[in-house]
Amino acid sequence: MGAKVKTIARRGSTLQERIFLIEIFKGMATTFGHFWRNLLDNSKLYVRHYPEVKPEIPVRWRGRHRLTSHEDGSVKCVACFMCQTNCPAQCIQIQAGERLDGKAEKMPVSFNIDLLECIYCGYCVEACPLDAIRMDTGIYSVTGKDRESFNMGIDDLLAKQGAFTEEDYKKGGA
Template identity: 50%
Template sequence: MALPKPNKKLTGSESSYLVEVIKGMVITLGHVVKNIFDQDRFRTIEYPDVRKPMTPRYRGAHRLLLRPDGGIKCVACMCCPTVCPARCITIVAGENPNDPAEKFPVSFDIDMLRCIYCGFCVEACPKDAIRMDTKIYEINAYNRQDMVHSKPYMINLMDRLKPEASEAYRADHTTAPAGHTPDEAPVAGGHLG
């Protein structure tokens, strides 16, 4: 499809550019003035030292939850890989002879390069074993392999948050999404679910 050429003629004041530059500066200076006199609603933040609080329903990186007794909640029922439209979840099921849950995921990998953050896996889970409530949006790595989040990584995901992250950001993670009871899973190093 050929794009139409911009054929808008510049008006007299636009063609000199000077007026337009001043208009832009006025907006910028307006923010400066607002930030000085209305510091409760600061318009810019000092990322990454300060982070914007995400809305409660924001879907960040997945985490896997543990039961109060320390076992993994997931029973490898395969509902999430079945419902996943990006086919990014790979689970290998195994049997745990000592666990009343019988079945557990030997491995649980999510290819974050393929994930589209739709949250269907969370909705499909009958055991509340996977959540996307971490609000972690910096999902990055130096190679493709590290973009596949593994079971141990996702269990300990909350611990990986940097301690220097702002209090507001950490506090924001202590509220469970509506409809979920906060799990009392004893994750080493302070659990924030």
């Protein structure tokens, strides 16, 4: 027994629309119209002269990472591995060691973030229970000469300052 097949006729497309060459020329006419209009009168174009004029960065923007520290200069991170576990790109590597100052049991001996593998999702910031890692440096141009310059160690992460005040950060939730 064969199955019955019902053929449905297509409606709504004219012969002119079925010939794709005509539609391609219509699209090209629109493109060239925009091209000539912008070429002859460029007063309506929005252009940012990037190297000279930096863009304004919103508070919620996620930039390069930094580690926060206490008032005495010691790192807030207690090497709980929450950020490393929560990172989908697995770009965070932490080695824990014993902390001798009595603030917590552990501290990171090494804390490395590979910026070439990082997808800047912010999950590490959300996972941190002590607000030890943030992405509020305001650095949006991540450049380097070689691959090693994109591996951020604990000293590099502690050296960065936040681009926003503490009140703006808490209010904006970066």
